[in-house]
Every structure is written in C-alpha cells, then in structure tokens.
Amino acid sequence: MTGFDQLRLEGVGRRFGTADALADLDLTIERGEFIALLGPSGCGKSTALNCLAGLLPLTAGSIWQDDQRIDTLPPEKRGFGMVFQNYALFPHLTVRDNIAFGLRMRRLPKDEVRRRTEAAIEMVRLAEHASKLPGQLSGGQQQRVAIARATVLEPSLVLMDEPLSNLDAKLRLEMRTEIRRLHQSLGLTTVYVTHDQEEALSMADRLVVMRLGRVQQIGTPEEVHTKPATWHVADFMGYRNLLPVSATRVEGDAVTVPLGETTVNGVAQGEMNAGDEVVAAVRPEDVRLGSADVAGLKGRIEVVEYQGRELAVEVALPDGVRLHARTDRKVEPGEQVAITITPGRLLVYPSGDPADRP
Ligand code: ATP
Numbered sequence: 001m002t003g004f005d006q007l008r009l010e011g012v013g014r015r016f017g018t019a020d021a022l023a024d025l026d027l028t029i030e031r032g033e034f035i036a037l038l039g040p041s042g043c044g045k046s047t048a049l050n051c052l053a054g055l056l057p058l059t060a061g062s063i064w065q066d067d068q069r070i071d072t073l074p075p076e077k078r079g080f081g082m083v084f085q086n087y088a089l090f091p092h093l094t095v096r097d098n099i100a101f102g103l104r105m106r107r108l109p110k111d112e113v114r115r116r117t118e119a120a121i122e123m124v125r126l127a128e129h130a131s132k133l134p135g136q137l138s139g140g141q142q143q144r145v146a147i148a149r150a151t152v153l154e155p156s157l158v159l160m161d162e163p164l165s166n167l168d169a170k171l172r173l174e175m176r177t178e179i180r181r182l183h184q185s186l187g188l189t190t191v192y193v194t195h196d197q198e199e200a201l202s203m204a205d206r207l208v209v210m211r212l213g214r215v216q217q218i219g220t221p222e223e224v225h226t227k228p229a230t231w232h233v234a235d236f237m238g239y240r241n242l243l244p245v246s247a248t249r250v251e252g253d254a255v256t257v258p259l260g261e262t263t264v265n266g267v268a269q270g271e272m273n274a275g276d277e278v279v280a281a282v283r284p285e286d287v288r289l290g291s292a293d294v295a296g297l298k299g300r301i302e303v304v305e306y307q308g309r310e311l312a313v314e315v316a317l318p319d320g321v322r323l324h325a326r327t328d329r330k331v332e333p334g335e336q337v338a339i340t341i342t343p344g345r346l347l348v349y350p351s352g353d354p355a356d357r358p
Contacts, residue, residue, distance in 0.1 A: 013060030081150030
C-alpha cells in the first residue's frame, strides 16, 4: 500500500460483549502529522490503535485512506509499521538482521536490503552495536532497534503503543526527542499512544484526549493545555485544583464563584447560570502566594514540597478547601498567606452528571 494524503476514522467503535471499549471515534489524520492518543488506563487508546492496525476488527464505523476503505483489509495489507512497549525483537537475530528482516521478507534485491538497513542503523545511531544481539543492548537501544525495524519499511503510518514505558526517566526524555527527530527527518505519519500528558504535549502536533472509550477533545498541545474542553481533560492536564462550587454570578463568560471567605472570578467554559453547580479548575502554577496583609483570599500553609526552582504548597482555606499552589518565597507550614489566582486562568465548567463530580 502506498502513502496517503489523509487517513479518516469515521464513527469507529469497538465493543467487547456489551461494553464499548471505543465509541464514535471521528478523526482525520493528515500526512506527516504526529498524533498522540492520550488518556488514563482503560480509556480505549490501545483499542483505537489496534483497530487502526487491523489487529482488532471494528464493530462500528469505517477507516479510509483517501478514498479507499481499509478497515476490511488485514494488517499486512495496510502497510503500517508498529512499535510496542515490549519491542518484540527477535532475540536470536542481530540488530542488523532484526532491522533487515522485513525487507528480506519482501524479497527486495540484496543491494537494496543492505543499503536501506545500513541507513536505518545510522538513523537510530546504532552503528557500533549492529552485530550484537538484542539481549546485549540497553532498553533504549532495543527500543531504537524496534523503531528502525518499523520505519525501514517506509510505512505510510507508524503506530506506537507506549513505546517508552519500560525505560527509565532520563532515557524516556532522550527518546522523546529521538522519536520526534525521526518522525520529522523521515517524513513519517505517526499515531502514538501514551498515558503521559507531558510526553504527548511535547511530542505531538495534535492530541486526542480520551475517556471511557470516547474522545473528550482533539486539539494542538497549546489548545488542550490552556483550554481543556471538559473538567476531566483539565484534570488530566494537571489542573490539580478542581473545586465543585455553585456559581454566584454569571455575565457572559465571566463567572464569580465562592472560595474561602470571598469570591473569585473565572471564565465560563460552557453554558451556565447563576446558582448552577459548576467545577472551577485552576493549575497550581496559577495559584500564587503573597503576603498575608493584602485583602482577598487567604489561607494557611499545610504542606511544603521542594520542587526545584519553586516550592509546591498546599494551602487550607477557612472553608476547609485545600488549594495546590506554587511559590518562589520561602514559606513554612502554619504560615498565614494571601493567595492570588492569575487572571483568566480559573476555568469554570458545567459540572455535568451530578454523580460524576470531583
Ligand atoms: P492502558 O493504558 O491500560 O493500556 P487503554 O486506554 O489502552 O489502557 P484499552 O486497552 O483500549 O485501554 O481498553 C479499553 C477498555 O476495553 C478497557 O475497559 C478494557 O478492559 C477493555 N478491553 C480491552 N481489550 C479487551 C478484550 N479483548 N476483551 C474485553 N475487554 C477488553
């Protein structure tokens, strides 16, 4: 199968028994894009990837490569490359032979197999390890072999399922950059599954944030990070302060909500009226500490954690609510402090299902 300009998933669903592991997935992937499927464990990311790969038949919807329907094709006819978290390398074959395997299976001329294999080995910087067996390599090196083996076939789409989850923190950071570099230099189209929001934000052109088998939001890293579509997405994106409150005043998208012994202003992220139950969401980075003599929101420091340049603190408000905040001042537990929320950064969501509130 050759390349494509667009890959479209239309109403894709996968049901197991009576449970929808994946429902109503609509997504258009443009050639050259790096898409991350992101969400908590069990949200349907791997199911979506396996449906794309052809490893799992759909129970609803269709998948199109330009104007050709491909969800009825077996995996090998789709021409996609796959990289899994357990690498799935052949243990008895050298790095070079692992990478050459797919090209040989295609019965390409020997010269071409050699040329493409050596180029792939260079690309993932494994020249000095090419004659070793996978068992003689570090986890990161094995992962690079798996990536080379998948990309040497010049697939129209590369599917990666949590490829970095077995690596230590430092190597994970290095491999993020490496995968992104390969994606760009080889002009790949990539769909990448992860539950790590930082990984997704740093690598992808667009994120598909999922929950309970359904898409919650599709957007650029900036969109998803600064304007989460629902409070569940906000939760997943590190808005650690999720406060179930009732709106005091609503004027356009300006909402006032009660907090501590005062009220604060937020930005409505949907239809709401005064008196409605809502969820106010704000990141710890946007909750700052000042000195206690300023009028406004006040609280008492409960927990202080060192986090590099800043301190992460937990502040108890007079009404018992606890806020996660950040400060570059030296503070101690027990201290009374004033709290300011960065204007525009408190997002207020309709709370939705009452049984499903933070
Ligand atoms: P993780 O990050 O833990 O891999 P995920 O987001 O990839 O999670 P999936 O593996 O796609 O989630 O699973 C989605 C839902 O479908 C889960 O509730 C899971 O239990 C269910 N599921 C997945 N595969 C099967 C199967 N073969 N039979 C029955 N249920 C399944």
